[in-house]
Amino acid sequence: MSEASAAGTGENLAQLGTLRSQKARSLWSDAFRQFRHHKLAMGGAILLLFFILMVIFGPVLYSGEVRGIDFGVGYENPSLEYPMGTTHEGHDIFARVMWGGRISLAVGVAAMAVAIAIGTTIGAISGYFGGFVDSALMRFTDLFISLPVLPLLLLIIYLFRDTMRNTFGILLGNFILIVVVIGALAWMPVARLVRASFLSLKEKEYVEAAHCIGAKTSSVMLRHIMPNVMSPIIVAATLAVAQAIITESTLSFLGLGFPPDVPTWGRMLNDASDYVAIHPVMVIFPGLAIFLTVLSINFVGDGLRDALDPHRTV
Amino acid sequence: MSRYLVRRLLVAIPTLVAISLVIFTILALAPGDPLSDLALNPAVPPEVQQRLRESMGLEDPVPVRYARWATSLAQGDFGYSFQTRSPVSDLLVQRLPITLAVLGSAYVLAILIAIPVGVISSVKQYSIFDNVATTTAFIGFSLPTFFTGLLFIMLFSVKFGDWGLPTLPSVYRSTVDGEGLAGVWDRLQMMIMPITVLGLFQAAILTRYTRAAMLETIHMDYVRTARAKGLSSRVVVFRHALRNALIPVITIIALGIPTIFTGAVVTEQIFRIPGIGALLITSIQNNDTPVVMAITFIFSILVVVFNLVADILYGVLDPRIKYE
Numbered sequence: 001m002s003e004a005s006a007a008g009t010g011e012n013l014a015q016l017g018t019l020r021s022q023k024a025r026s027l028w029s030d031a032f033r034q035f036r037h038h039k040l041a042m043g044g045a046i047l048l049l050f051f052i053l054m055v056i057f058g059p060v061l062y063s064g065e066v067r068g069i070d071f072g073v074g075y076e077n078p079s080l081e082y083p084m085g086t087t088h089e090g091h092d093i094f095a096r097v098m099w100g101g102r103i104s105l106a107v108g109v110a111a112m113a114v115a116i117a118i119g120t121t122i123g124a125i126s127g128y129f130g131g132f133v134d135s136a137l138m139r140f141t142d143l144f145i146s147l148p149v150l151p152l153l154l155l156i157i158y159l160f161r162d163t164m165r166n167t168f169g170i171l172l173g174n175f176i177l178i179v180v181v182i183g184a185l186a187w188m189p190v191a192r193l194v195r196a197s198f199l200s201l202k203e204k205e206y207v208e209a210a211h212c213i214g215a216k217t218s219s220v221m222l223r224h225i226m227p228n229v230m231s232p233i234i235v236a237a238t239l240a241v242a243q244a245i246i247t248e249s250t251l252s253f254l255g256l257g258f259p260p261d262v263p264t265w266g267r268m269l270n271d272a273s274d275y276v277a278i279h280p281v282m283v284i285f286p287g288l289a290i291f292l293t294v295l296s297i298n299f300v301g302d303g304l305r306d307a308l309d310p311h312r313t314v
Numbered sequence: 315m316s317r318y319l320v321r322r323l324l325v326a327i328p329t330l331v332a333i334s335l336v337i338f339t340i341l342a343l344a345p346g347d348p349l350s351d352l353a354l355n356p357a358v359p360p361e362v363q364q365r366l367r368e369s370m371g372l373e374d375p376v377p378v379r380y381a382r383w384a385t386s387l388a389q390g391d392f393g394y395s396f397q398t399r400s401p402v403s404d405l406l407v408q409r410l411p412i413t414l415a416v417l418g419s420a421y422v423l424a425i426l427i428a429i430p431v432g433v434i435s436s437v438k439q440y441s442i443f444d445n446v447a448t449t450t451a452f453i454g455f456s457l458p459t460f461f462t463g464l465l466f467i468m469l470f471s472v473k474f475g476d477w478g479l480p481t482l483p484s485v486y487r488s489t490v491d492g493e494g495l496a497g498v499w500d501r502l503q504m505m506i507m508p509i510t511v512l513g514l515f516q517a518a519i520l521t522r523y524t525r526a527a528m529l530e531t532i533h534m535d536y537v538r539t540a541r542a543k544g545l546s547s548r549v550v551v552f553r554h555a556l557r558n559a560l561i562p563v564i565t566i567i568a569l570g571i572p573t574i575f576t577g578a579v580v581t582e583q584i585f586r587i588p589g590i591g592a593l594l595i596t597s598i599q600n601n602d603t604p605v606v607m608a609i610t611f612i613f614s615i616l617v618v619v620f621n622l623v624a625d626i627l628y629g630v631l632d633p634r635i636k637y638e
Contacts, residue, residue: 142329143329143332143333143336145569146329146333146572146614146617146618146621147333147336147572147614147617148572148575148610148613148614148616148617149572149576150572150575150576150579151575151579151594151606151609151610151613152336152337152340152610154594154595154598154606155337155340155341155598155606155607155610156340158598158601158606159340159341159344160344242456246458249458249460250458250460250576250580253460253580253583254579254580254583254595255595255599256598266460269460269461269464272464273464273584276464276467276468276471276472276484277467277468277471277472280468280472283461283464283465283468287461287464287465290458290461291456291457291458291461294456294458295452295453295456298452298455298456299452302452
């Protein structure tokens with residue numbers, strides 16, 4: 001009797017053993033499982049992936065007229081030859097939307113990187129060291145929060161545009177200027193977020209343990225605390241991309257982003273604003289491109305927020 | 315309360331000084347200055363240029379120039395526009411009222427939409443209303459104002475005409491000749507679209523925050539207590555839950571002021587409203603530095619003022635917040 005039950009337990013243990021030998025679930029795979037259940041976020045991710053592939057490979061596969069002016073084929077409505085129609089000057093809108101997407105997405109990602117880098121550095125230093133450093137850095141952050149972003153962006157771009165163009169060339173100079181300025185005016189929420197996480201995490205036992213085994217300050221900050229701050233940073237980064245894309249489009253729409261012959265989405269809408277009544281496709285397609293990109297990024301950010309939060313299960 | 319107000323005002327002054335320093339530094343670091351065009355003019359010999367620069371104080375060290383600029387700024391003297399040769403303050407006085415009218419009405423519209431919708435959404439969480447409202451808000455703040463503005467013109471000014479419906483004017487005209495009520499109506503019509511575009515965008519952001527803040531307070535113990543002692547649900551929702559939820563919402567409203575200025579610049583551009591945002595764009599295109607700097611600074615002042623208003627409102631909403 002007892003032998004049989006012992007054998008039974010042994011079998012159960014063996015079964016358990018086979019179960020355990022399956023792949024371990026890490027935080028990231030857990031997060032991905034959560035994310036997959038978020039329908040809108042998955043939809044956003046798929047749409048976004050489609051847009052990214054389209055702007056990378058689209059211009060290679062589809063060759064439409066982006067810059068050259070040909071009034072003979074102007075004002076075309078969408079057809080097989082021109083999937084999104086043509087502009088008043090005979091540019092192929094589909095080709096332009098794909099070119100513009102390259103710039104918009106590149107600006108969005110690069111400006112996000114700048115904002116996250118500045119914000120994380122300032123927030124980490126502020127939260128970890130506390131005291132005078134913290135209050136000084138937080139005053140600095142508060143100052144940046146009360147700066148009027150758009151007028152300052154316009155002012156800086158207007159003042160430094162020519163120098164940057166002369167040093168780095170027209171496209172690259174403009175790109176660096178816009179990315180740096182958008183990033184430098186968007187890091188404040190990230191800094192506050194990272195500071196708050198550092199403030200609470202630096203008191204945890206595992207950080208104390210790291211100190212005890214003689215870890216250097218830099219390694220405590222980067223190896224022990226930083227990985228635990230990654231989830232809010234990732235969410236903030238996603239939303240920062242969307243924000244940067246809107247900011248860049250606004251600048252281009254106001255005519256102060258890239259030079260006029262570079263077809264960014266905002267610039268295309270600027271050109272279109274005089275043709276709203278006569279040729280609506282000029283407004284609709286670039287506008288939809290901005291809208292759908294930003295919407296899908298926001299959905300992805302929302303899904304990530306839920307997926308990376310251990311307190312929530314979908 | 316009044317002591318707190320004085321103290322907060324005193325704190326606002328260093329902020330404004332710091333902002334003015336940032337703006338001035340940017341300008342000082344920038345290449346070129348108002349007289350650099352003269353260098354290209356062969357009719358003006360270098361010595362004359364030098365003397366001109368000295369007489370205008372351009373050769374002074376940066377701190378001296380900053381001190382001079384800041385003192386005149388503090389006295390309300392923004393200098394003269396390069397383009398129109400008139401005092402910048404005159405231009406601002408002409409342009410500011412219409413911008414503030416559009417911004418103010420848009421913000422009021424946004425609050426009137428966002429707070430009721432956010433409250434109903436949170437009270438009836440996961441209902442059809444909540445789902446529709448949340449999704450609409452999500453779509454709303456992913457739609458940039460310059461796109462919605464153009465879509466509104468396309469729909470209400472162009473398509474409505476094609477369908478034989480009354481249309482809204484797409485472009486602002488300052489020369490409205492209608493008299494009395496007809497004139498007022500003409501003016502109102504021109505403001506409807508800019509205010510709606512701006513207001514709906516802001517409403518989308520605010521709805522999300524109102525809903526989130528309400529969802530947090532509505533599950534609090536004191537709300538349950540209020541229900542348990544038999545208060546009507548209207549009183550519980552508005553007096554107990556909403557009042558506490560409004561604190562984070564007020565913060566977002568105050569912090570949203572810079573965003574709505576951005577929106578103002580864009581809508582003034584689309585609908586050709588002769589406000590301060592349109593002035594900013596034309597001044598940048600004309601290299602009219604004094605006007606650009608003055609507008610940037612005015613926007614900063616407004617941001618600081620609204621943060622102050624938010625701080626004061628906290629105390630009105632939550633008596634636990636002490637002004638010490």
